[in-house]
Amino acid sequence: DAKTTQPNSMESNEEEPVHLPCNHSTISGTDYIHWYRQLPSQGPEYVIHGLTSNVNNRMASLAIAEDRKSRTLILHRATLRDAAVYYCILREYNYGQNFVFGPGTRLSVLP
């Protein structure tokens, strides 16, 4: 089984970039990594996902290491509304729709 690790918490200043790491002890070549975030009293919200190449969307960027064992979520300019728990999720190809959430990183954004 691929085990995902994330830092328990991180802090950022408003308007600064944030790099949220996600590491895997083992990962197969067909396993996608998804990022979701969860604001207080809400369900998780999709942020971004990728397989082998770096990805960009309007919310964030995903940087994938060459060995694919670490994948970093980049918020380019943190805002107060980005304060949330960020989950790195492994979607195991061999298990269809199985989503395995990582432990999550609680991001605090300071004004």
Next chain:
Amino acid sequence: DTEVTQTPKHLVMGMTNKKSLKCEQHMGHRAMYWYKQKAKKPPELMFVYSYEKLSINESVPSRFSPECPNSSLLNLHLHALQPEDSALYLCASSSDGDHEQYFGPGTRLTVT
């Protein structure tokens, strides 16, 4: 409409009660999911329905019984629960198993 709705928002039930949680989406999604989330922990997948058929059951006790009456609705029937089953129960849907999931706000369940 990119909303997944869940009812009720809160539920308190005794260990001998039978209750149901409901989830609804009108996005035409064909995959629907139930997750359980304990306080300060990540969500854990319980069940996946794909095209109204149960495709994943993550070794969930039989006191939890999912049902998918049609492509828009997902129920979770609860019977003889234990206090340790108290948690936030999240429903999600996706267009298929390969796309992003949209989550509802959850039902906070307390078993007394």
